[in-house]
Amino acid sequence: MEEILRMEHITKQFGSVYANRDINLEVRRGEVHTLLGENGAGKSTLMNVLFGLYQPTAGQIYLNGKPVKITSPAEAVKLGIGMVHQHFMLVEAMTVFENIILGDKRTKGVFIDRDARRKEITELADRYGLEVELDKPITEIAVGAQQRVEILKALYRGAELLVLDEPTAALTDLEVEGLFEIIEKLKKENKSVIFISHKMREVLKISDRITVLRAGQTVCTVERSETDGAKLANLMMGRELAPSHYEKIEQPGEPVMTLDHVSYHKASKHSGLNDISLSIGRGEIVGIAGVDGNGQSQLAQIVTGVLTPDEGEADLKGSKVAKFTPNGFIVENVAHIPEDRNKMGLIGNMSVQDNIVLKSTEEPRFSDGHGAHLKKKAIHEYALSMQEKYDIRCESVEQETRNLSGGNQQKVILARELEGNPDLLVAVHPTRGLDIGATRFVHDSMIDARGKGCGVLLISADFDEVLEISDRIIVMFEGQIMGVYPGKNPPIEEISLAMAGK
Amino acid sequence: MDIGELILSTVRMATPILLVALAELYSERAGLVNIGLDGIMSFGALAGFMVCFITGSPFLGILAGAMGGILINMIYAYCTISLCAEQIVYGMAINIFAPAVASFIYRIYFGVSSTLAQDTLMKSIAIPYLKDIPFLGKLLFDQTPMVYFAYLMVVFTAIFFNKTKKGLNYKAVGEYPKAAETLGINVIRQKYVACMICGALAGIGGAYLTTCYVNTYSDGVVAGRGFIALSAVIFGRWSSGGVLLACLLFGFCDALQLRLQIMNTSTPYQLFQMIPYVCTLVALAAFGIKKAGPKANGKPYMREER
Numbered sequence: 001m002e003e004i005l006r007m008e009h010i011t012k013q014f015g016s017v018y019a020n021r022d023i024n025l026e027v028r029r030g031e032v033h034t035l036l037g038e039n040g041a042g043k044s045t046l047m048n049v050l051f052g053l054y055q056p057t058a059g060q061i062y063l064n065g066k067p068v069k070i071t072s073p074a075e076a077v078k079l080g081i082g083m084v085h086q087h088f089m090l091v092e093a094m095t096v097f098e099n100i101i102l103g104d105k106r107t108k109g110v111f112i113d114r115d116a117r118r119k120e121i122t123e124l125a126d127r128y129g130l131e132v133e134l135d136k137p138i139t140e141i142a143v144g145a146q147q148r149v150e151i152l153k154a155l156y157r158g159a160e161l162l163v164l165d166e167p168t169a170a171l172t173d174l175e176v177e178g179l180f181e182i183i184e185k186l187k188k189e190n191k192s193v194i195f196i197s198h199k200m201r202e203v204l205k206i207s208d209r210i211t212v213l214r215a216g217q218t219v220c221t222v223e224r225s226e227t228d229g230a231k232l233a234n235l236m237m238g239r240e241l242a243p244s245h246y247e248k249i250e251q252p253g254e255p256v257m258t259l260d261h262v263s264y265h266k267a268s269k270h271s272g273l274n275d276i277s278l279s280i281g282r283g284e285i286v287g288i289a290g291v292d293g294n295g296q297s298q299l300a301q302i303v304t305g306v307l308t309p310d311e312g313e314a315d316l317k318g319s320k321v322a323k324f325t326p327n328g329f330i331v332e333n334v335a336h337i338p339e340d341r342n343k344m345g346l347i348g349n350m351s352v353q354d355n356i357v358l359k360s361t362e363e364p365r366f367s368d369g370h371g372a373h374l375k376k377k378a379i380h381e382y383a384l385s386m387q388e389k390y391d392i393r394c395e396s397v398e399q400e401t402r403n404l405s406g407g408n409q410q411k412v413i414l415a416r417e418l419e420g421n422p423d424l425l426v427a428v429h430p431t432r433g434l435d436i437g438a439t440r441f442v443h444d445s446m447i448d449a450r451g452k453g454c455g456v457l458l459i460s461a462d463f464d465e466v467l468e469i470s471d472r473i474i475v476m477f478e479g480q481i482m483g484v485y486p487g488k489n490p491p492i493e494e495i496s497l498a499m500a501g502k
Numbered sequence: 503m504d505i506g507e508l509i510l511s512t513v514r515m516a517t518p519i520l521l522v523a524l525a526e527l528y529s530e531r532a533g534l535v536n537i538g539l540d541g542i543m544s545f546g547a548l549a550g551f552m553v554c555f556i557t558g559s560p561f562l563g564i565l566a567g568a569m570g571g572i573l574i575n576m577i578y579a580y581c582t583i584s585l586c587a588e589q590i591v592y593g594m595a596i597n598i599f600a601p602a603v604a605s606f607i608y609r610i611y612f613g614v615s616s617t618l619a620q621d622t623l624m625k626s627i628a629i630p631y632l633k634d635i636p637f638l639g640k641l642l643f644d645q646t647p648m649v650y651f652a653y654l655m656v657v658f659t660a661i662f663f664n665k666t667k668k669g670l671n672y673k674a675v676g677e678y679p680k681a682a683e684t685l686g687i688n689v690i691r692q693k694y695v696a697c698m699i700c701g702a703l704a705g706i707g708g709a710y711l712t713t714c715y716v717n718t719y720s721d722g723v724v725a726g727r728g729f730i731a732l733s734a735v736i737f738g739r740w741s742s743g744g745v746l747l748a749c750l751l752f753g754f755c756d757a758l759q760l761r762l763q764i765m766n767t768s769t770p771y772q773l774f775q776m777i778p779y780v781c782t783l784v785a786l787a788a789f790g791i792k793k794a795g796p797k798a799n800g801k802p803y804m805r806e807e808r
Contacts (some may be wrong), residue, residue, distance in 0.1 A: 048798065051684070057777055072686070073685070074687075077685075078686075083678075089678065089684045089685070091677040091678045091682075091797075092678070093673075093677050093797065094670075094673070101670070102670060103671055103674070103682065103687045105685045106668065110666050110667065110668070111665050111666055112666065153685075188507070258571070
């Protein structure tokens, strides 16, 4: 089969971070080529480079053998590249018809020639089995139909190469079937499809070839016929891991937090919980493994009192939780390292010292009259001691936290959350975006907390991290628990498959 | 009360508000909330007055008003589009800055004196045949050309946004700029064009006050009409027809309060002066609740955002 696209040595840097590093990709005419990789592996960045939304820092793109420079989406469209973004690019206030013809430069004339355009679109839709109601506003049609509009939009602009960025993420199973039928029809018409996903089952079903990306780099390209789910999972996670150097606890203490058949927005696969039962004992680290967006955020928010479950009960330190409020949980000595340190963990415009005492301003050592008057001097001195203890590197503790590096911001959070010797620590992606040194520091701090009898719930999309420090591993998929595994000598293959929903 | 007189003055009062409300409509359709209309108007009013005073031509005055409006609005455009600054803050800055500059220039040129300089007012031009329609003909078709221009703009705007490709693309920029960009629409350029249209129309609205309405320039000549226009856009649900009706209502209130002032000398005139503003408040409270404007209104657009 002849080649339609070749991307050579593509590198894209955001500041000092490499989103893509020396990536190679080759796509043939009439094939479905899957880009497989975890969150943050660089799939979407690579496709945004292809579509002209980002300019690559280095590298060259060839289309039909000719070198091209794609400076804008308009240019990409002209070259026959169509893209269906993960978040649909549809103007909600307009109708399906208007969305399809938007920005159309092929026809001259000032006015919209409705009849001719409609005929053209209807013919195209019939050919590919893309059923759409042209006169409905976007807000009134289902997600699956919106996706068909996006595909139709690309085909209407003459796309030969169609990029589908996580197209199944928001679809129901039935809609996924429909999408796959459409993809088969596209293949028959000799169009090429780049399919982006991290869902193993779908990838195995639809792909001709698969290119695996990890941490912004190409791992390899394989033929579908020569691989299977387990092999791909290993390639995707990069499983040549040295054994953990932390000691694993096998006999935890009494439970500090127990969830009993807890559900939250059950019907939602990606932001709900379905019948979750688990317990976290004193002095153990329970790691939740799983691809991002399978209910982990909701779990973290329930065990910290931010969300109230729809069904089920929760026991905190032996007594039933009657009311879910963040402050109630803080009073019960639950610490939280939230998933997004800038949005939830810190107040960026406030100083390091203010952020450190944020939870304890009412204590007599920091204020008179339950926070009526802050003892600035005591706070400052306390912050200095924390700066030393947690090795927070900043110009001064009066510096605004938003100017700190990610690692040092995380240390500020650790200083605040761990200093009270919590009974339960909920840590969500605690090392996301941190370098090796800072990661090690965070892990050591969590192990220390465990040693002091704290129960730790670690939620992380980084499988290495979960393996490294968890005493018990729970795999979550689509809001459900897929299995519980020991942290000592974990069955890695089995866990990888469970993470992919198998 | 003479009904004919009332209608005549309603149309006359509504015109500047209508021009400026259309200016805001073009701005918001591209996602730019511009609350600096008052400022742009006062600069347009001065530019129009000075050129009309010097050349004796109200038409050149209107042209100068448009140019002045564009000039002032480019400050807002650069800050909000290229620097992604907060639109409300810069709109307010224009409101503070532009009238002050206008008044500064006026004093440098004319000096501080108690007598106001006077320019030539634009003359009414009756439209043949249409003016012969009984009763209404005299009221609606014997006006200054600027009145006709404003009403033609309403029709043009309606056709532009609903029937043309360019209008559809324009609206997409205000609704979902990223989607527009992926479809090959130049979002940044479209936003600058929107600011030029907005500046020009608002400047013309200001110049109308000093070349068609009164023949002098004084500080505060705009008298909050920019803000009334702003609420006319919301009241009119972001459609040119709706905006027209809203402006006619506000114009009517203005006309009515003037008549009432003359008729009831015993009542304090300030009470009547309140009418257009109270009407604006009531209209906003009643119709401004449901958000129906362009979705990306007020949000800055950054291209390579992760």
